[in-house]
Structures are given as C-alpha cells and as structure tokens.
Amino acid sequence: MASFPRRIHTFNVNPREFATILAALRFWQSKIGPDYLPAQANTQNDFMPFFEDHKPLNEVQIDALVERLNCE
Secondary structure: OOOOOOOOOOOOOOHHHHHHHHHHHHHHHHHEOOOOOEOOOOHHHHHHHHHOOOOOOOHHHHHHHHHHHHHO
C-alpha cells in the first residue's frame, strides 16, 4: 500500500449532518463491489473524481471509520 501524508480534517457538523454522514457511509458499504465502488452503471464516471489519489475504503475500513466517528 502506498504511503501518503496523513491530513487531518476537522470541522463541526450538527446532529442531522452527522446522521447523514453515517447513513451515507453505511449505504456506500452496502453497495460496493470488488473495486470498492458501488456496483451500478456509470459508477466509475460518477465517483472516480473523488478517488483520483486514494482507493475507496473497503467494508472493514468503513466499519472502523464509523466506529471512530461514533466514539469521538
């Protein structure tokens, strides 16, 4: 796995925004295919701009992220 500098992003979200972030992560997790992108038509075109520098998270990594978000 390639090493890259870790950037920390800190921002405030309200409870509704936080719930939406968690729901979006779980939705993404439920739809990902072998390339860790949702297994739908046009997925590559729809989502690849977000992943030019880094590979999308897999199911286990999404679980870990959701856990971290819920604990902080």
